[in-house]
Amino acid sequence: MFRHTFLSAAVGLAGMFLTSGAQAQTDEFIIVQSTTSTQNSGLFEEILPKFTEKTGIEVRVVAVGTGQAIKNAENGDGDVLFVHAKPAEEAFVEAGQGVERFDVMYNDFIIVGPSSDPAGVAGSADVVEALEKIAESKSPFASRGDDSGTHKAEMRLWGEAGKEVASASGQWYRETGSGMGATLNTAVGMGAYVLTDRATWISFGNKGEHEVAVEGDPKLFNQYGVILVNPEKHPNVKAEAGQAFIDWVLSEEGQDAIAAYKVDGQQLFFPNATTADGA
Amino acid sequence: MPSLAFLPPFASTPLARTEVLTSHQSLLPLTAEGLTFRTGDRVLVDIETLSIGSSGATMILGPNGAGKSLLIQLLHGLIVPTTGRISFGGRPIDTAARKRQAMVFQRPVMLRRSVASNLGFALKAQGVGRAERAERTARLLVEGGFEKVADQPARTLSGGEQQRLAMLRALSTEPELVFLDEPTSSLDPQSTLAIEEMVARAVKRGVKVVMVTHDIGQARRLGHEMIFMHHGRLTEQTPAANFFDQPESAPARDFLAGQILT
Amino acid sequence: MQDFAQALLSALALVITGDGELWAIVLLSLKVSITAVVFAACVGMPLGAALAVSRFRGRRVVTVILNALMGLPPVVVGLFVYLALSASGPLGVLHLLYTPTAMIIAQFILVLPIVATLTRQTVEDLDAEYRLQLRSFGLSRFSSVPTLLWDARISLMTALLAGFGRAIAEVGAVIIVGGNINHVTRVMTTTIALETSKGNLALALALGVVLILIAILVNAAVSALGTASTRGATTGLAHA
Numbered sequence: 001m002f003r004h005t006f007l008s009a010a011v012g013l014a015g016m017f018l019t020s021g022a023q024a025q026t027d028e029f030i031i032v033q034s035t036t037s038t039q040n041s042g043l044f045e046e047i048l049p050k051f052t053e054k055t056g057i058e059v060r061v062v063a064v065g066t067g068q069a070i071k072n073a074e075n076g077d078g079d080v081l082f083v084h085a086k087p088a089e090e091a092f093v094e095a096g097q098g099v100e101r102f103d104v105m106y107n108d109f110i111i112v113g114p115s116s117d118p119a120g121v122a123g124s125a126d127v128v129e130a131l132e133k134i135a136e137s138k139s140p141f142a143s144r145g146d147d148s149g150t151h152k153a154e155m156r157l158w159g160e161a162g163k164e165v166a167s168a169s170g171q172w173y174r175e176t177g178s179g180m181g182a183t184l185n186t187a188v189g190m191g192a193y194v195l196t197d198r199a200t201w202i203s204f205g206n207k208g209e210h211e212v213a214v215e216g217d218p219k220l221f222n223q224y225g226v227i228l229v230n231p232e233k234h235p236n237v238k239a240e241a242g243q244a245f246i247d248w249v250l251s252e253e254g255q256d257a258i259a260a261y262k263v264d265g266q267q268l269f270f271p272n273a274t275t276a277d278g279a
Numbered sequence: 280m281p282s283l284a285f286l287p288p289f290a291s292t293p294l295a296r297t298e299v300l301t302s303h304q305s306l307l308p309l310t311a312e313g314l315t316f317r318t319g320d321r322v323l324v325d326i327e328t329l330s331i332g333s334s335g336a337t338m339i340l341g342p343n344g345a346g347k348s349l350l351i352q353l354l355h356g357l358i359v360p361t362t363g364r365i366s367f368g369g370r371p372i373d374t375a376a377r378k379r380q381a382m383v384f385q386r387p388v389m390l391r392r393s394v395a396s397n398l399g400f401a402l403k404a405q406g407v408g409r410a411e412r413a414e415r416t417a418r419l420l421v422e423g424g425f426e427k428v429a430d431q432p433a434r435t436l437s438g439g440e441q442q443r444l445a446m447l448r449a450l451s452t453e454p455e456l457v458f459l460d461e462p463t464s465s466l467d468p469q470s471t472l473a474i475e476e477m478v479a480r481a482v483k484r485g486v487k488v489v490m491v492t493h494d495i496g497q498a499r500r501l502g503h504e505m506i507f508m509h510h511g512r513l514t515e516q517t518p519a520a521n522f523f524d525q526p527e528s529a530p531a532r533d534f535l536a537g538q539i540l541t
Numbered sequence: 542m543q544d545f546a547q548a549l550l551s552a553l554a555l556v557i558t559g560d561g562e563l564w565a566i567v568l569l570s571l572k573v574s575i576t577a578v579v580f581a582a583c584v585g586m587p588l589g590a591a592l593a594v595s596r597f598r599g600r601r602v603v604t605v606i607l608n609a610l611m612g613l614p615p616v617v618v619g620l621f622v623y624l625a626l627s628a629s630g631p632l633g634v635l636h637l638l639y640t641p642t643a644m645i646i647a648q649f650i651l652v653l654p655i656v657a658t659l660t661r662q663t664v665e666d667l668d669a670e671y672r673l674q675l676r677s678f679g680l681s682r683f684s685s686v687p688t689l690l691w692d693a694r695i696s697l698m699t700a701l702l703a704g705f706g707r708a709i710a711e712v713g714a715v716i717i718v719g720g721n722i723n724h725v726t727r728v729m730t731t732t733i734a735l736e737t738s739k740g741n742l743a744l745a746l747a748l749g750v751v752l753i754l755i756a757i758l759v760n761a762a763v764s765a766l767g768t769a770s771t772r773g774a775t776t777g778l779a780h781a
């Protein structure tokens with residue numbers, strides 16, 4: 001009878017889905033808690049298959065803000081942490097949550113803004129001065145406001161500029177509380193300046209009338225680090241596979257893969273692992 | 280699951296099959312004592328004693344709001360009396376007892392199923408087995424002239440046909456006692472006639488009928504015994520002939536005289 | 542705006558070229574949401590129906606709470622499930638975080654109140670019509686539940702579709718508990734969120750169009766099933 005067919009079909013469907021879901025999880029894999037900048041730039045999609053091909057270990061990337069990535073790792077929900085906020089990373093290791101931190105690569109932050117350049121900062125290589133000008137002209141500025149690595153860097157720079165932006169929040173200073181991409185979309189939409197990592201900007205598809213305004217200041221250096229989540233603290237951590245990934249990404253092969261990744265002919269990340277083979 | 284022809288597959292609770300009553304033993308008369316039904320301060324039914332005999336058609340007459348429908352719902356066990364005792368063959372009105380009775384409502388309640396399934400459902404509720412159910416349903420469809428529409432949704436039938444189907448369904452379980460709650464009040468004359476014929480045939484077959492009506496003509500045509508109700512009380516219970524010739528109670532007299540009772 | 546035209550074109554291109562990656566994502570979306578809805582139906586329908594026919598103290602309170610839970614913010618549910626399934630949470634040992642199963646659990650929680658509430662409403666209405674007749678047939682309040690559910694099945698389909706709509710469209714919960722991991726837990730909505738954050742607005746919109754097409758297809762399929770199953774029953778032609 002029809003209803004039997006229908007119900008058994010529904011139940012069968014559910015069962016099939018469940019089992020197929022379970023099957024996909026039997027292969028060896030690790031979870032990397034990482035940031036939106038590495039994901040949105042397409043870097044992982046480029047380099048991870050190479051690692052998987054070599055080792056058979058699948059890498060599952062959870063891309064969130066650095067703050068959330070660290071928090072998730074502290075809960076033991078990941079095997080490797082791959083982020084860009086050195087002080088927070090060092091604190092993470094200090095607290096015994098991570099085994100050891102390694103430099104992997106860097107890129108740089110830039111300030112992008114509307115081509116009309118209301119604050120007159122275009123072409124500047126002095127980020128602190130540029131921020132002062134933006135604050136003084138009350139030109140709109142979009143901030144991540146999400147405790148991410150980029151946000152932490154931005155706050156550090158505002159501090160150096162001696163500007164207290166919290167009081168301007170909601171006026172010219174606008175905190176999106178979102179990821180890099182969403183914040184870029186917002187900035188483009190409202191004609192605001194915004195601090196972003198270069199990799200995300202280069203691969204970003206909705207640039208509108210925005211251009212790079214400030215770049216080249218050593219203060220805009222953006223270092224990425226990689227840490228194995230401490231298996232003594234979190235017994236479920238796949239230490240061996242996680243370490244294999246870290247070893248690979250720091251190896252010459254991994255570092256070359258990072259250097260080889262280009263968008264529109266531009267290199268997005270610059271490997272600088274100190275423990276790399278031959279380094 | 281071969282037994283679940285009329286219930287969905289998730290019908291996990293089997294319908295009660297425990298028939299503690301033997302089907303040949305008569306449970307009539309149906310009696311009530313000190314029966315009241317109140318909502319808040321209002322006493323809607325207040326009957327000291329009542330006995331429904333074992334044969335013929337008992338018509339319950341009275342103006343609107345007299346409590347006629349409530350009374351048969353109480354007697355059928357659909358609602359719980361505030362006080363009083365109802366006895367059906369010495370037993371209270373429980374599920375098993377209710378299965379020896381049936382009821383047809385003023386507006387037929389058609390299940391959202393086919394005509395045949397509506398008949399089958401009542402039988403299944405009685406615990407009639409699948410094979411017997413199919414056989415009896417087929418017979419009933421012929422008896423009621425519903426063969427051609429057997430697979431049609433019952434709710435696509437006309438009002439008169441739906442009420443005929445409801446009658447057929449009520450009688451399908453061969454109950455000893457059938458309550459009819461103004462089944463013809465919203466029907467055209469032809470359908471009314473068809474229903475009355477079904478009632479008369481059932482009575483002839485030995486089914487006890489208790490029928491609420493406010494149609495004096497209908498009461499006269501079908502009734503062997505009259506119960507008159509006014510303000511929740513039973514003003515009289517007499518054989519039909521006596522009632523129409525010499526009503527004992529004043530309200531019944533006024534009602535028969537065509538006056539509006541308040 | 543050119544984005545719209547571009548989005549429609551790329552949506553069309555995506556569907557026509559049958560991009561394998563896209564279909565994998567679509568399939569996972571359907572798999573997660575349909576499973577969540579099936580489980581929500583198994584729990585929510587009997588629950589809603591039981592609530593509809595039962596009479597107890599506090600029933601109204603339960604009803605109000607259940608109604609309110611229909612508006613549960615997906616992010617909150619996501620957080621709740623994350624905290625439960627996290628390695629340091631009470632269910633961490635199950636290792637379900639960042640798996641499709643975690644997403645199913647989150648969507649189940651989102652969908653359950655919808656299915657239960659709409660079932661309660663539907664069954665309550667039908668019970669008002671059926672109650673006395675079913676009692677007369679000798680069915681008790683609770684033994685009438687299967688009959689009520691079965692006879693209300695057409696309306697209940699709508700309840701399930703409402704639940705499915707909620708599940709397939711939400712992003713807040715699945716992105717937290719699934720992690721939007723490529724080829725593992727990436728579904729339509731998280732892909733749309735990701736592409737939006739990459740600034741690929743046209744592609745994101747195109748995926749949105751595909752999502753809507755899928756929703757239409759699912760609704761059409763259920764509607765066709767419903768029509769097929771009405772043979773012998775009907776939606777509710779009023780009697781004369």
